[in-house]
Structure formats: C-alpha cells, structure tokens
Amino acid sequence: MTVTTYQPGEIQGLIEIQASKCKGCDACQKFCPTNAIEGASGAVHSINKEKCLSCGQCLINCPFGAIIETHSALETVIAKLADKDVKVVGIIAPAVRVAIGEEFGLGTGELVTGKLYGAMNKAGFKIFDCNFAADLTIMEEGSEFIHRLHANVKGEADAGALPQFTSCCPGWVRYLETNYPSLLPNLSTAKSPQQMAGTVAKTYGAKVYAMQPENIFTVAVMPCTSKKVEASRPEFNSAWKYNQEQGANVAEYRDVDAVLTTREMAQLLKLLEIDLAKTPEYEGDSLFSEYTGAGTIFGATGGVMEAALRTAHKVLTGDEMAKLEFEPVRGLAGVKAASVTLFDQSLSQDVTVNVAVVHDMGNNVEPILRDIMAGISPYHFIEVMNCAGGCVNGGGQPIDGNGSSWIGNI
Amino acid sequence: MNNKKHVFAEDSFFISRRKFMAIGAAFIAVMAIPVGWFASKVAKRNDYIKARSAGLYKDDAIAKLRVSHANPAVEKYYKEFGGQPLGHMSHDLLHTHFVDRTKLNS
Ligand code: SF4
Ligand code: SF4
Ligand code: SF4
Numbered sequence: 288m289t290v291t292t293y294q295p296g297e298i299q300g301l302i303e304i305q306a307s308k309c310k311g312c313d314a315c316q317k318f319c320p321t322n323a324i325e326g327a328s329g330a331v332h333s334i335n336k337e338k339c340l341s342c343g344q345c346l347i348n349c350p351f352g353a354i355i356e357t358h359s360a361l362e363t364v365i366a367k368l369a370d371k372d373v374k375v376v377g378i379i380a381p382a383v384r385v386a387i388g389e390e391f392g393l394g395t396g397e398l399v400t401g402k403l404y405g406a407m408n409k410a411g412f413k414i415f416d417c418n419f420a421a422d423l424t425i426m427e428e429g430s431e432f433i434h435r436l437h438a439n440v441k442g443e444a445d446a447g448a449l450p451q452f453t454s455c456c457p458g459w460v461r462y463l464e465t466n467y468p469s470l471l472p473n474l475s476t477a478k479s480p481q482q483m484a485g486t487v488a489k490t491y492g493a494k495v496y497a498m499q500p501e502n503i504f505t506v507a508v509m510p511c512t513s514k515k516v517e518a519s520r521p522e523f524n525s526a527w528k529y530n531q532e533q534g535a536n537v538a539e540y541r542d543v544d545a546v547l548t549t550r551e552m553a554q555l556l557k558l559l560e561i562d563l564a565k566t567p568e569y570e571g572d573s574l575f576s577e578y579t580g581a582g583t584i585f586g587a588t589g590g591v592m593e594a595a596l597r598t599a600h601k602v603l604t605g606d607e608m609a610k611l612e613f614e615p616v617r618g619l620a621g622v623k624a625a626s627v628t629l630f631d632q633s634l635s636q637d638v639t640v641n642v643a644v645v646h647d648m649g650n651n652v653e654p655i656l657r658d659i660m661a662g663i664s665p666y667h668f669i670e671v672m673n674c675a676g677g678c679v680n681g682g683g684q685p686i687d688g689n690g691s692s693w694i695g696n697i
Numbered sequence: 698m699n700n701k702k703h704v705f706a707e708d709s710f711f712i713s714r715r716k717f718m719a720i721g722a723a724f725i726a727v728m729a730i731p732v733g734w735f736a737s738k739v740a741k742r743n744d745y746i747k748a749r750s751a752g753l754y755k756d757d758a759i760a761k762l763r764v765s766h767a768n769p770a771v772e773k774y775y776k777e778f779g780g781q782p783l784g785h786m787s788h789d790l791l792h793t794h795f796v797d798r799t800k801l802n803s
Binding site: 290291292294312313317350382384385395397400423427429430454461463464476478482483486487490491523526528575577578581582583584587588594598601602607617619677 | 734744751763768771775783796799800
C-alpha cells in the first residue's frame with residue numbers, strides 16, 4: 288500500500304505540465320501555493336500531484352500556455368443537453384458573471400448575469416444560480432458560527448472549535464486536510480455553495496421541477512479548476528442517499544454530475560453558436576435564480592465574511608446592519624482583520640467578534656495557522672480563499688490573451 | 698458601465714511578441730523570466746481582480762435584497778422542505794465531514 292492524499296474515486300493529476308511546451312522558466316512556481324512544482328530552471332517542470340491542490344493558478348500564469356487540465360466534461364454536457372429525457376441544470380457561480388463576457392469581447396468585470404442566463408437557457412439549461420446556494424451557505428455556516436460562539440462564551444464542554452474557518456474553497460480545504468489535519472475541527476462543516484446547490488437540485492429541486500432526481504443532470508459552472516476535484520469526492524452523493532431512504536431504488540448518482548470552468552462554458556456556447564454578447568437578458572425559470580447581494584459577493588475576497596456578518600448582526604442584535612458595506616474586509620491586503628462589537632440579545636451582553644480574511648493563501652495563511660496551534664490566535668471567524676483576490680481570479684477564469692499564454696495567441 | 702474591452706498594459710518579455718517569435722525556439726529554451734516580469738504580472742493580475750470585484754460589488758449594490766436571511770426563495774426552501782438551519786435535514790443534505798489526508802492509503 289502506498290501513501291496518497293486522495294480518496295478512492297477522486298480526480299487525481301487534474302493539472303498537468305506538457306513537457307513539449309514547458310520552457311523551464313519557473314513562472315509557475317512563483318504562483319503555486321504549495322511548492323508542488325518540481326524541476327530546475329531551464330529544465331522541463333512537473334507537478335507533484337500529492338501536493339497539488341488543482342487550483343489552476345500555475346495554469347493561468349504560465350507565459351507559454353504549457354499547463355493544461357486533464358479532465359473536461361464538455362462533450363458529456365453537450366450530449367446531455369441533446370437528451371430529451373434529461374433535465375440539465377446549470378449552477379452558475381458568483382465570479383463567472385463578471386468574467387465570461389471577456390470571452391465574447393465584453394469588458395473585464397462587466398456584469399452579464401442576464402445575458403448568461405439567456406445564453407444558457409438557449410443552450411437548454413435550467414438556471415440554478417449558485418448565489419442562491421451561497422445564501423443557503425450563510426444560513427448554515429452563520430448559524431454554526433453563532434452556535435459555536437455562544438457555546439464558547441457560556442463555557443460549554445463540547446463547544447465547537449474557534450476560530451471557525453470557512454469551507455467554501457476546495458483548494459483551502461484540501462490544503463488543511465493535507466497539511467494541518469489537527470485543525471480540521473475548526474473548519475465549518477457547511478458544504479460549499481456548489482455542493483449545496485447540487486444536493487438541493489436533486490432533492491427539493493426534483494419537486495420544483497417535477498422530475499425524477501435520477502433524470503436531473505447538474506452542471507456547475509465555476510471560476511475554479513479545483514471544483515472538479517471537489518465534485519468527485521466520494522461522500523458527495525447526499526441526494527442519492529436521501530432519495531434511497533425515501534424509497535427510490537436506482538443506481539448511484541453524484542450531487543454535482545459535471546463541472547465546467549468559465550472558459551469551458553464559453554467554449555460550449557461558441558460550439559453551439561450562441562453569442563453571449565448578443566443574447567437578450569433572461570430572468571431565470573424557478574426560485575433557484577433568486578439571490579441576494581450577500582450571495583453574489585462570495586466571488587471576491589472578503590465576500591463570505593461580509594455576507595456572514597450581515598446575517599450574524601441581524602440574528603444577534605435583532606436589527607439589520609445600518610451600513611451593509613463592510614469596508615475592512617474589502618480590498619487586496621493579504622490579511623484583513625476587523626473587530627466587531629455587538630449587543631447579543633440572547634446573552635444580554637456585548638460580544639466582540641474578531642474576524643480575519645485571508646486570500647492568496649500560499650503567501651498569507653501560515654502565520655495565522657501557527658498562532659492557532661500555539662493557542663494565541665485572537666480570531667473567532669476566518670475566511671480563507673486560495674486564489675489572490677478570491678474566485679474572481681480563479682484558475683478556471685478566462686486567460687488574458689495578451690499576457691499568459693500569449694504564445695498561443697499571436 | 699464599461700462596454701469597451703479593457704486593455705491593460707501590455708505584458709511581454711520586454712520585447713514585442715512578433716520579434717519574440719522571430720528569435721526562435723532555441724533561444725526560448727534557455728531563456729529565464731527577466732527581472733521585473735513577476736511584478737508586472739502581479740500588477741496586471743490585480744487590475745483584473747479589481748475590475749471583476751467591482752462588477753460583483755455593483756451586483757450587490759443594485760440587488761433588491763442584500764442579506765441572505767431575507768432571500769424569499771431560501772425561506773421557501775426551509776419552509777417547504779429543509780426544516781431549519783442546522784436541523785436534521787440540513788445535517789444530512791447541507792453539511793459534510795473532512796478527511797485527514799495524511800492517513801490515506803491506496
Ligand atoms: S511557467 Fe510554464 S513554461 Fe514556465 S516552467 Fe512553468 S510550465 Fe514551464
Ligand atoms: S494547480 Fe495550484 S497547487 Fe497545483 S501545481 Fe498548479 S498552482 Fe500548484
Ligand atoms: S479561491 Fe475560489 S477559485 Fe480559487 S481555488 Fe478557492 S474556490 Fe477555487
């Protein structure tokens with residue numbers, strides 16, 4: 288038996304360096320959060336898959352376009368869209384709507400939610416906005432945090448571990464699982480929005496769509512390559528387990544059947560000759576396209592924290608936050624810390640919550656983890672995102688044709 | 698709203714792309730990234746991050762509802778199906794467990 292960092296069935300070696308194209312320039316190593324890239328300067332480099340988080344940061348930053356993804360569900364998704372017996376549900380992540388326009392000649396950061404809904408509807412998808420699931424995540428993860436906070440203030444014996452970490456980013460989750468398993472009790476047990484969306488689509492969604500769950504095919508559209516690995520985790524078949532308990536007797540299916548990156552979604556639309564830039568806006572076709580501002584900011588660093596604070600404030604004090612924009616967690620500082628004092632109604636006392644937001648994880652998270660292990664961390668709640676800037680800069684986003692991979696774009 | 702394609706500063710290896718191609722593969726093979734490349738790459742990456750984040754913050758600012766607990770669809774989900782946050786159904790469907798990956802074998 289050999290030691291591995293993968294569970295059976297998980298996608299391994301998703302991100303790969305093509306030896307024939309690698310110039311050994313070392314650029315990828317500068318962007319890798321885990322030093323997973325091996326090879327001397329000038330020689331062909333390779334990725335140690337046990338250390339790799341599949342985050343794709345090396346891929347989007349290789350100046351020679353030498354790095355690729357080894358798994359694509361594009362053809363499967365196109366075949367499912369053509370299958371009349373299957374309902375294909377497209378789960379659209381927050382950060383996709385401000386980037387996919389770039390692939391169709393629109394401006395960087397241009398918000399194209401309506402056009403993306405329209406283009407995907409034309410392609411045959413039902414619209415399930417992952418922002419709806421982000422709102423659901425806040426309900427679950429926020430409640431979990433308040434539960435742990437109260438239990439700790441009261442000094443209960445089995446109070447959950449603080450600080451509580453967010454668990455939305457699979458790059459970060461795998462990092463902790465691989466390098467700091469002793470801190471796993473600090474991770475929120477809430478599933479990521481992607482996984483909540485897949486599960487809900489095949490349970491409650493089956494009722495909303497009036498379909499058998501096994502005939503629903505869920506496609507997550509993500510700014511992230513690591514989301515492909517997340518969807519392949521063996522435990523993520525909760526909808527199937529639930530439906531079996533309800534009396535179904537069918538072959539096992541996944542909560543999320545396929546993951547397409549922003550780049551692959553653009554490719555799919557182009558293959559189907561749908562020009563997103565020219566598509567009329569569309570509103571969505573079920574309650575699953577209803578989302579709030581808190582759900583959408585998940586795509587930027589600090590967004591999960593800001594969204595959670597908005598809800599925690601209401602739950603703890605009974606009032607909405609006077610100003611919803613929470614500036615201390617916005618912007619590109621590597622670690623953003625803030626302290627919030629609230630009057631907690633149920634405890635009848637002031638409670639001070641110290642929060643921290645970390646992105647560009649490889650460069651910023653270690654000191655924080657060391658403090659926690661030494662028992663001197665001041666924080667109660669910490670958001671960690673692997674990619675610099677959060678998911679807006681994820682490894683599945685459009686690649687700048689002028690800088691990265693420009694060899695292929697001449 | 699910004700409708701024009703965003704043109705950020707050209708990021709090249711300090712020579713034009715065409716000229717670069719003309720120099721040929723033999724040279725490329727031994728070429729290291731010049732000093733300053735990384736800084737220029739990070740600066741441009743930050744331009745992308747800022748522009749895309751601004752789009753998301755705009756989506757928030759124009760949203761009819763801006764707090765998760767006010768999402769009527771989420772409320773409907775809990776009422777018609779999911780029970781309540783951290784409840785039994787949530788435990789089964791919306792929560793997960795983690796794996797100590799230092800202890801796995803193939
Ligand atoms: S950045 Fe690309 S070309 Fe440079 S060493 Fe890494 S894989 Fe090779
Ligand atoms: S995918 Fe991420 S973790 Fe893996 S080698 Fe590339 S940068 Fe490193
Ligand atoms: S920060 Fe976002 S895009 Fe990057 S690895 Fe995490 S989930 Fe994926």
